[in-house]
Amino acid sequence: xxxxxxxxxxxxxxxxxxxxxxxxxxxxxxxxxxxxxxxxxxxxxxxxxxxxxxxxxxxxxxxxxxxxxxxxxxxxxxxxxxxxxxxxxxxxxxxxxxxxxxxxxxxxxxxxxxxxxxxxxxxxxxxxxxxxxxxxxxxxxxxxxxxxxxxxxxxxxxxxxxxxxxxxxxxxxxxxxxxxxxxxxxxxxxxxxxxxxxxxxxxxxxxxxxxxxxxxxxxxxxxxxxxxxxxxxxxxxxxxxxxxxxxxxxxxxxxxxxxxxxxxxxxxxxxxxxxxxxxxxxxxxxxxxxxxxxxxxxxxxxxxxxxxxxxxxxxxxxxxxxxxxxxxxxxxxxxxxxxxxxxxxxxxxxxxxxxxxxxxxxxxxxxxxxxxxxxxxxxxxxxxxxxxxxxxxxxxxxxxxxxxxxxxxxxxxxxxxxxxxxxxxxxxxxx
Numbered sequence: 001x002x003x004x005x006x007x008x009x010x011x012x013x014x015x016x017x018x019x020x021x022x023x024x025x026x027x028x029x030x031x032x033x034x035x036x037x038x039x040x041x042x043x044x045x046x047x048x049x050x051x052x053x054x055x056x057x058x059x060x061x062x063x064x065x066x067x068x069x070x071x072x073x074x075x076x077x078x079x080x081x082x083x084x085x086x087x088x089x090x091x092x093x094x095x096x097x098x099x100x101x102x103x104x105x106x107x108x109x110x111x112x113x114x115x116x117x118x119x120x121x122x123x124x125x126x127x128x129x130x131x132x133x134x135x136x137x138x139x140x141x142x143x144x145x146x147x148x149x150x151x152x153x154x155x156x157x158x159x160x161x162x163x164x165x166x167x168x169x170x171x172x173x174x175x176x177x178x179x180x181x182x183x184x185x186x187x188x189x190x191x192x193x194x195x196x197x198x199x200x201x202x203x204x205x206x207x208x209x210x211x212x213x214x215x216x217x218x219x220x221x222x223x224x225x226x227x228x229x230x231x232x233x234x235x236x237x238x239x240x241x242x243x244x245x246x247x248x249x250x251x252x253x254x255x256x257x258x259x260x261x262x263x264x265x266x267x268x269x270x271x272x273x274x275x276x277x278x279x280x281x282x283x284x285x286x287x288x289x290x291x292x293x294x295x296x297x298x299x300x301x302x303x304x305x306x307x308x309x310x311x312x313x314x315x316x317x318x319x320x321x322x323x324x325x326x327x328x329x330x331x332x333x334x335x336x337x338x339x340x341x342x343x344x345x346x347x348x349x350x351x352x353x354x355x356x357x358x359x360x361x362x363x364x365x366x367x368x369x370x371x372x373x374x375x376x377x378x379x380x381x382x383x384x385x386x387x388x389x390x391x392x393x394x395x396x397x398x399x400x401x402x403x404x405x406x407x408x409x410x411x412x413x414x415x416x417x418x419x420x421x422x423x424x425x426x427x428x429x430x431x
Contacts, residue, residue, distance in 0.1 A: 001024050001078045001079060001183065002024075002025045002079075002094075002183055003019050003025065003026045003027070004026075004080045004081070005026060005029065005076055005081045005083055006080065006083060006102045006105075007027045007030065007083040007279065008028050008039065008066070008083075009046070010046060010146065010155060010325075011082065011120060011159055012082075012084065013083075014048065014151075014158045014162055015049065015162065017055070017058060018159065018163055019184070021058055021061040021163065024063065026058075026068045027065050027066070027073045028065070029067055029070045030066065030068060031067075033068050033069070033330075036068055036197045039066045042055060042059065043055075046324065046325075048155070048159060049159065050156050050159060050160070051159055054136035059090065069078060069104075069402075070102075070109065074114075075349070078105055078109065079116075080114060080121060081118075082099060082120055084099060084102055085098055086263075087263070088263045092266035094122060094267050096120065097336050098120075100133065106134055107144075107282070109135065110138075110144065111140050111142065112322045113143040113144070113412045114144050115147060115176075115177055115181070116134060116147070117145075117146075117148075118130060118146065118149070118180065119150065119151050120204070121264060121267075123271050123338065124205070125198060126201065127146050129199040130146050131365070134146065145177045145401075146177075147171060147178075147180075147181055147197065148169075148197045148201055148203065149169065149171070149181060150200055150203065150204035155325055156322020161200075163188070165190050165347065168188065168193065169200050170193070170195070171195050171196055171197040171198070171199060171200025171201065172197065172421040173196065179193055193322045201398075202295070204264075205268045206210035208261055208265070209261075209264060209265050212264070212265050212289070213282065214248075214250070215249055215289070216284070216289050216325055217285075218232070218236065219252050219288060221252070222431075223430065226430055231430070231431050232412075232431060233412065233430075235260070236251065236252070252412065252430045253295060253411050254293055254330045254429065255292035257328035258328060262286075262328040264283050265289075266286060269282050269283055269388075280316075281306070283340065292338060296334075296408040297334050299408060299427050306342060308341075310343070310345060311347060312345060312346045312379065312380055312382070313380070313402075314374065315345065315382070315383045315384065315390045316350055316411075317331045317348060317354065317357045320385060324356055324388035325353075326353060326356050326360070328360075329384070331357075333380060347365070347366045348365050348367055348368070349367075349368050350385065362407050370389075372401060375397065375401040376402075377402070377403050378402045378404075379406065381398065381404045381407045381408065383409040384411070385411065395414060395415075398422070399424055405425060408428075410429065411430045416431055
């Protein structure tokens with residue numbers, strides 16, 4: 001099938017590449033000419049495992065291409081997937097400006113019957129509005145319908161999550177739209193959950209917010225564990241054997257980040273208020289997460305008189321391992337706070353996130369090529385991301401390299417007894 005994909009971020013690019021991998025003819029559309037040039041050269045604008053290999057493979061096979069010419073891309077497409085961003089507004093609502101722009105472009109350029117599929121995360125009822133907006137703006141006498149097909153990607157494993165998804169959720173209002181989407185996804189050979197458009201939109205929010213709730217709950221319990229002398233890892237292990245709870249998302253740390261959970265929890269909170277209802281559980285998850293991000297820094301402030309003129313090692317900048325994404329990363333909150341308290345010797349390491357972080361702090365902190373350089377003669381170390389390059393650092397390395405072996409670990413990487421045995425003053429979450 002001939003598919004056009006609007007937007008080449010995590011959602012659009014991964015979807016387009018995976019559609020091509022399954023045999024469809026795909027044209028990915030983006031407004032950035034330089035980005036298109038980079039992708040045509042076989043390079044991904046985002047760091048994602050296996051993505052570049054599939055981009056090169058399908059581009060060479062003639063199933064995948066990239067363009068800024070949306071007019072020709074939309075003109076003859078059988079289906080157009082919208083995967084543009086819906087960034088968070090100051091009040092927590094979703095910004096639908098990019099959705100509206102693409103919808104208008106589609107309406108003005110499609111020349112035969114077409115299915116428009118919204119993959120972007122949008123407030124419930126948005127697909128209804130998109131369909132009406134497109135129909136109001138049509139230039140040619142064609143049939144157009146809009147369907148919802150939310151993504152459930154985990155950054156760092158987005159390709160695998162698409163090709164081996166637990167389920168494909170499609171939201172449609174007609175058999176035509178449902179049949180079209182079933183045909184598109186037939187080569188994936190995955191379970192399909194077919195519901196109404198609004199139910200599909202809600203499934204996305206409800207799923208992400210439930211996982212965010214789970215994370216915040218475990219972090220809340222971890223904080224209590226510290227006060228009562230329990231170990232959160234033992235507690236999580238005991239909980240995980242209960243099939244009603246499961247073993248996923250029970251790992252305590254310094255909070256969730258990224259492009260989905262923070263934005264989606266706030267968006268659902270905003271949406272519920274708009275309808276005169278309070279989602280108290282989601283509000284609590286948001287509050288717990290915000291406080292959790294700087295919990296280790298508060299501990300360090302109690303231990304140290306000042307951060308000024310101390311060498312501070314920061315290991316990990318991205319919100320999690322496997323991605324170069326910094327959106328809502330705890331490192332940002334902590335480094336901002338450190339600088340505000342007078343810290344002037346911050347040395348940061350991240351295997352893929354430093355270039356993006358330099359856009360935020362180009363000169364205020366020092367960037368190093370390996371974690372050992374950050375640790376050398378450091379007075380204190382903060383661990384914010386569980387990269388393998390950081391996990392490979394041995395407890396004795398902290399003792400050997402640091403001027404003062406004082407470590408605040410936001411990912412619970414190390415065994416407490418091993419750190420104590422190597423005379424490292426070690427603080428983690430919930431242990």
